[in-house]
Amino acid sequence: MTALLDVSDLVVDFPTASDGVFHAVDSVSFTVNAGERVGIVGESGSGKSLTSQALMRLVPSPGTVSSGTVLFDGAEVMGFSAKKLQKWRGSQTAMVFQDPMSSLNPLMRIGRQITESLQEHLGLSKAESRVRAIELLQRVGIPDAESRLSDFPGAFSGGMRQRVCIAIATACSPRLLIADEPTTALDVTVQAQVLDLLDHMATELNTGVILISHDLGVISSFCDRILVMYAGRIVEEGTAEQIVGDPQHPYTRALLASILKLSEPIPRRLKSISGAPPLAGRRASGCSFAPRCALAVDACLTIDPALVDTVNGRPGQKVACGVAAPAAFEFAEGATAA
Amino acid sequence: MSDVIPAAAAVDPFALGDKPVRSREVFRSLKKDPAALVSIIVLIALALIALAAPLLSPHDPLQTYPDIGLGPQGQPLPPGTPGFLLGTDALGRDVLSRLIYGAQVSLVIGIVANGLATAFGVLVGIVAGYFGGVVEAILMRITDVVISFPILLLCTALIAVTTRSTFNVIIVIALIYWTTLARIIRSMVVSLKEREFVVASQTLGLSHRSIMWRHILPHLVPAIIVYTTLGVASSILIESALSFLGIGVPIPSPSWGQMISDGSTYFQIAPWMLFIPGICLILTVMAFNLVGDWLSDMLNSTTPTAR
Structure with a gap:
């Protein structure tokens, strides 16, 4: 069986001031199967978000994907035409972003924001897409869905907005969902609800999920497989049990050691990893x-x-x-x- | 001649609008700004006068009255003369009637020319800012070239190679005034397109047109409203300047700039010929500028209760 997503040797380059190039993502390879949840964990600047942007071909300028292949269902994403790419985004893949405050358009009613991609990709009429939008909002657990269609994002709380974002992302039943730190901007209590919702949606739609986070706790509870990234590379990969139960890389161990364990007495000082990741271009x-x-x-x-x-x-x-x-x-x- | 648009420079487009505006807020903010309220009333009155010009004007603005409209030595009659409330001009035409029809000319030119300039400037700005790269370079260099010409010189040259008509004046003003807005809109779009909701709509596979039209344009509306309002004032001024120089609206159409030009010749014996249209011009331009300022204050999302 071919994997839903097969990434191999992906390299994302940024030019440096001294005319060189900096590999912000360096030879990253991994696969995601249908229905599988893959977590990417790493500290800020490790290239985890950039990896997901590269998959969507949305690397911010002046970065470029300099080599590597991304096969989606056997088709080379890097070779898609602009038109194919646009059709593929939103219908086959979708993204949920970190900050639901800024990833929704503040000047557009949320009903319109949901129906937009339904009309674009599925060719639904206004009335059909409205019915579908109500269903979607109900599915993500927004009470009184019909009347909330005409609200602006400002009228929703953070957790509710993230639910709306998930409704938008899953509107066309994508086969791959990339969630880039979807819970980082939320309260801890809301985090669990949003993760449950993502879990539920992924199971229902048999969607492959890439969850990006710096929080090993979130990742290990949600994912089947974990990739640990450091300085643009994958330094360790394995199942959630393997990574949490028997980490091999000193970096993974250090990450795990810096998490508080409620079963043990709380130390006076939390463990941290001394030093900082290498600076861009100074590898x-x-x-x-x-x-x-x-x-x-x-x-x-x-x-x-x-x-x-x-x-x-x-x-x-x-x-x-x-x-x-x-x-x-x-x-x-x-x-x-x- | 960029000093024709003084107020526009003081507005910060990036501080404008990120939330839907409700009509209640409009009235509340208008209450706090009596100058803007008066300006709006002045502009509405002006618009009504221009619309009802045939009903309101006591005489035909083009009709000369060599017998009753001129004094014994053939001099213009001063304001207050029975039958000629604001006096007559050197040809014995009624100043009040010319003023009323002149409002029509000024408003039509100000609004139509500026509307065209706005539409074009916004289009160029959005396309350049959104696509970036070569498209942006080409469009913005063209903008730079147009901006670097002295406005009056360019108008004069353009009109010199065409015929003198109201239509041409409108086109020439529009061809020149789109540039400022194009630059402002471009810089706003450059920052807007990095906003997460625009990136999010790209990941949803929306077309460039939907993203520009539905996601980016609504965020530009406050800035467009403010700059357009201020721009109408500039367009009215430039039309007057062109008419003053004798290359504006063709004579004998009554335009305020034309009236000022005529009046300056007879300033010694008939100062009202200069002052009356001059005051109207100043009041109109000032009203547009005050309303523009008020709009920018009201739509300024960072300080919603400024003033």
């Missing part, structure tokens, strides 16, 4: 996490580890760390030089 040789890594050995500073199977032999779990899996150094590019 040194070797593993990009090495300068912040407690376990780093000399080889880490010279050899850029490849993503390889882990030594614990769990199927599907991969790590890019030469210390955790020596094979990562063996398969690294230019490893012979070391």
